[in-house]
Amino acid sequence: MLSTVSKKYISNTLRQSSKSYARCLVSTTISKRSLSSHQLYKSIPSYTHSININNNVLARRYASTSVPVPPMAESLTEGSLKDYTKKVGEYIKEDELLATIETDKIDIEVNSPISGTVTKLNFQPEDTVTVGEELAQIEEGAAPADGGAAPAAAATESPKKEESAAPKKETPAAPKKETPAAPKKESAAAKPAAAESNATSFTPFARNESRVKMNRMRLRIAERLKESQNTAASLTTFNEIDMSALLQMRKLYKDEIIKKTGTKFGFMGLFSKACTLAAKDIPAINGAIEGDQIVYRDYTDISVAVATPKGLVTPVVRNAESLSVLGIEDEIMRLSHKARDGKLTLEDMTGGTFTISNGGVFGSLYGTPIINTPQTAVLGLHGVKERPVTVNGQIVSRPMMYVALTYDHRLVDGREAVTFLKTVKELIEDPRKMLLF
Structure with missing residues (x-):
């Protein structure tokens, strides 16, 4: 028989570890009366330790x-x-x-x-x-065994199925007289609305509208373009380029280049190189306004406009002035693939000192690009079209491209902008000149 003091000691000790476990232990011990007081005191620490271990395991299990x-x-x-x-x-x-x-x-x-x-x-x-x-x-936790997730899924889905099945059984028991009442009220209310919609319709054809929330990229593009329009004193100058020499050059070397390097020889590499050379003569084109200071750079990071399903992005070709024409083509192709796959990183998008936008790939003939702030200028390329032009007094058909340079008139004067674009025109019409600079 345990003394009253012993019972109180046991009860208080076990209550601190686990109330439910204490009740079970005390009731079992007292009912059996088979343990001596010394044996019970000795067993208390092991019980408490076991409870603490279980609690720690459960805590880790459910953390x-x-x-x-x-x-x-x-x-x-x-x-x-x-x-x-x-x-x-x-x-x-x-x-x-x-x-x-x-x-x-x-x-x-x-x-x-x-x-x-x-x-x-x-x-x-x-x-x-x-x-x-x-x-x-x-x-x-570890991965579940094969088929282990299925019962859980079935368990979570079964209540829904039972709930959905329950109303179906109760539906026939509902009074039949009340069922048609609701549709009659709805139809009566719908008739004036239908009549009103017919009254406001001007044609017998469908005139549906849909509203889609703008994604964050499109919102940002809209914000930046409006910011550019409100900040820069934008002005655009135009010129046209005879693409005969460049097309002839591509025709001669594109197959050989693809075979040796796997690089597709396009327009962007040559135009980018021409812009880096022209920017050496007109450094303001590659500069920027920061507060009351003008930043001039001895490098050219060209932002290339790439159309994606979400909107226009401008990944950056770093140090284009130090790359070869094919090196620029490789980098543009790499960035274009990343852009269309949605794999561009912030590093790919950060910076840029000058932008080239080639709308000609989509069939554009003429257009004025918007400056990509905080840059100072953007070059717009357009489609190559056969047009009659006068060469040495003779009217001939030549593949011609209109180009447009939009620049910030706060930093770049008209003479500088026209000179820059004229230099690009001369380098593209005779690509051999690029080897001389």
């Missing part, structure tokens, strides 16, 4: 790792959640893609920091997320 919205860039603090690749309850491997966040410039991929089961998703697609916010929670 979830938070997945935050990662840092984007100094100028970017938020984005829109594009989508999740996993649902709650699904297993994800370490470094596997969990979500994609759309920003003003690029799409940022969020990978899982651990392997485990997704326990919580805090946002919906199109929601705005801020750097540092919790995007999801993942419970660390």
Whole structure:
């Protein structure tokens, strides 16, 4: 028989570790009365230690790792959640893609920091997320065995099926007289609306409209273009280029170049090289205005306009003045593929001192490009068309291209802009001159 003091000591000690376990232990011990007081005191620490271990294991078992919205860039603090690749309850491997966040410039991929089961998703697609916010929670653990996830899925789906099945059984039992009443009221209310819509329609044809939310990249493009229009004193000068020599050069060497290097010989490499050479004579074209200062550069980072399904992006070819024509072509091709695949990084987009936009690939004949701020000028290329021109007093047909240079008149004078464009024209009409500079 245990003394009253012993019982109180046992009860207080076990209550601190686990109330439920204490009740079970005390009731069992007292009912059996088979343990001596000394034996029971000796067993208490082991019980307590066992309970603590179990609690620690459970804590580790149910502890979830938070997945935050990662840092984007100094100028970017938020984005829109594009989508999740996993649902709650699904297993994800370490470094596997969990979500994609759309920003003003690029799409940022969020990978899982651990392997485990997704326990919580805090946002919906199109929601705005801020750097540092919790995007999801993942419970660390091993991959489930084959077919292990199926019962869980079935368990979660079965209540929905039962709920959906229940109303179906109850539907026939509903009074039949009340069922047609609602449609009559709806039809009566719908008739005036239909009559009103017919009254405002001016044609017998469909006139439907759809509204789609602008993505962040398109919003950013609109913001930057309007900023450029409001900031720069934009002026455009035009010229036309006889493309005969360049086309002849491509015809002679393009197959050999593709065979040796795999590089497609296009227009952009030669035009980029011509612009870097012309910018040496007119450094203001490659400069920028920062406050009350003018920044002149001895390098040329050319932004190449690339059309993507989301909008126009301008990845940058670094130090184009130091690259060969084919080197520029390789870099442009690499960046173009990354842009269309949505794989551009912030480093690919940052900077740029001069922009070239080739609308001719889409059939453009004439146009005035908008300056890509904070740059000073942009060159617009257009389609090559056979046109009658006068050469040495003779009217001949030549492949001609209109080119347009839009520049910031605050920094570049008209004489400098015309001289720059004229230099580009001369270098393209006789590409051999590029070897002399």
